[in-house]
Amino acid sequence: MEPTELNSKKSAPPATVSFYEKHKKIYIRDVKGWWNTWRWVFVWFTQILFYGTPWLLWNDRQAVLFHLVERKFYLFGLVLWPQDVFYLALLLIISAYALFLFTAVAGRLFCGYACPQTVYSEIFMWVENRIxxxxxxxxxxxxxxxxxxxxxxxxxxxxxxxxxSIWTGFTLVAYFTPMRELLAALPFDFSGWELFWILFYGGFCYMQAGFLREQVCKYMCPYARFQGVMFDPDTLVITYDPERGEPRGARKKSADTTAGRLGDCVDCGLCVAVCPTGIDIRNGIQYECIGCGACIDACDPVMDKVGLPRGLIRYTTENALAKHFSLKDVVAHVVRPRILLYTVILLGIVVASAWSLASRVPLKVDVIRDRSILAREADDGRIENVYNLKVMNTTEEPKRYALSVEGMDGIEIVGERIVAVDSAENHEVTIVVRVPPESGKKGANTIYFDIKALNHDAIAVHEKASFLMP
Structure with a gap:
């Protein structure tokens, strides 16, 4: 080897290795079929629910409203306060277990049919196709x-x-600011935060559904990354049957596949052309697959045209595909101990949450002893403590509550013992409690306040407090 050649090889720059795949725009082919019909059913259902709910009225107010300014959540006849954050935790737990259950049974059903990214991508692609x-x-x-x-x-x-996108952002904000106020603020009288969130959410809707689309599912969504730990060989997923389909090759309708040693796959490429994430399902199970079923809708009509049975691409399990299970065997393996455990836990949490909401007392009381006055002696020699009571009426009608106190001999409330609170309001009242000097020990004594709604015996609260004796 000549010295010049040796030097040129030594000085050659190292090859650049890219860790990022160059983005290629996916042109999705329109498809008709059973799975596509169901996908559009969920598009209509979710969007009617999302866009229509803020327009519903209940007791002359918005039926569903998460009013952050008033710190109240209105859900039809239910009013939740910050003290009810426990129910938010239950909702998150229910959502998590439902996700585990549905994923373990049938893979990424949520991604393919109800995920906002999928739904709005479908809507934007429909607009694109029509224009x-x-x-x-x-x-x-x-x-x-x-x-x-x-x-x-x-x-x-x-x-x-x-x-x-802008109307979607406007609708989202209507869940947190009453729709009547937003309509009155049109077109340019929104507050800074309202305008920010309309443009912020609308901008992300425009960007993700119009431009990013499959990139959100492939690179940004965390669910696509950790869903693998929820799958097992008995999870229903969309699969291609390589034993039946390979080797691929084009053929006429009357051609004998066994004579030509060809599989059932005619290698038409329609399953790739209709895939919203641009994958080839024939390469096996992939994390990019959102389980929408578009490839099934594309493949089955092709099988009909060439006179072959449907199901070359189908919803089934890895075990069913490898072991040639019958439908009965597939059902038996899908309903397995893991699924039963998830179902029992989920139903238990749902029932417990429903029971807790149904038996919830629509009255909340916070008792706070006035710390600026620990204890004082009244003119008649009795000992007084001052308390601030925050009475929260969580019903949709005004209420009058009777106040009483117990726990020490001779204890009583001085002054007015009836408190009136408007519907879904918080009323603060200062009360004075007296006891004879000989009725308690020195220091803290435990007492109880009873707050009961007049003419509503079931609406009552029994709150613990401390009475200080000098």
Whole structure:
């Protein structure tokens, strides 16, 4: 080897290795079928629920409102206060167990049908298809030069996307600020925070559903990363049957696959063209798969055309595919101890939460002893303590409450013993409690306040407090 050649090889720069895949825009082909129909059923259901709920009224107020300014959550006839944060914890626990259960049974059902990223991507792609045309038309449009027609179509599409995004942000804020106030503030009288969250949420909706789409599912969503620990060989997932489909190859409808030594897969590529994340399901189970079933809807009609049975791509389990289980065996393996345990725990938490809400007393009382006056002697020689009572009426109608106290001999409330509180309001009242000097020991003595709603015996609270004797 010549010295010049040796020196050139030594000085050659090292090859650059990229850890990031270059993004390629996915042009998804429209597909019709059973799974696509169900996907649109969930799109309609979730969006009617999301956009319609803030318009519902209950007792002349918004039926569902998380009013942060008033620090109250209204859920139809239920009013939750900051002291009810326990129910928020229960809701999170129920959501977590439901996620574990559904994922263990049938994989990423939530991702494929109810996830906001999937739902809004479907809506944005529908708008794109109606304005720019089908897959081939969009490919041709993007590759072509910038013409007046291209500019008009692109501008129309983005204008509709922006309108949907802004209205989505407006609707989200309507869950935290009453819809009536937001409508009265149109178009430019919003507060700073309201305007910020409308634009913030609307901007993310526009960006993620319009541009990022599958990148959110593949790179940003944490669920795609840890879902593998929830799967097992008996989890229902979308799978391709390689034993039946390989080797791939095109053939005529009347061709004998056994004679040509070909599998059932005709290698048409439709399963890849309709996939919202751009994967090839024939390469096996992949974390990018969101379980939407679009590849099944694309493959089954092809099997019909070539005269082969459906199910080359289908919902099944790894064990069922490898061991050729019957439908009865698949059901038996899906209903396994792990699933039964999740179900029992989830039902137990749901029932306990429902019982707790149903038996919840719609009255909350905080008793705070006035620390500026530990104890004082009245004109008649009795000992007084002063208390501040915060009475929270969590019902939707005004209430009058009777106050009483017990726990020491001769103890009584001085002055008015009836408190009136408006519906869903918090009323603070200062009361004076007296006892004879001989009725308690020196220091702290335990007493109890009873607050009962007049004409509502079931609405009553028994609160513990301390009475200080000098």
């Amino acid at each position: 720019e045309g089908d897959r081939s038309a969009r490919l041709k449009l993007d590759k072509g030069p910038l013409t007046a027609r291209k500019l008009r179509l692109k501008a129309s599409k983005h204008a509709v996307w922006l309108l949907i």
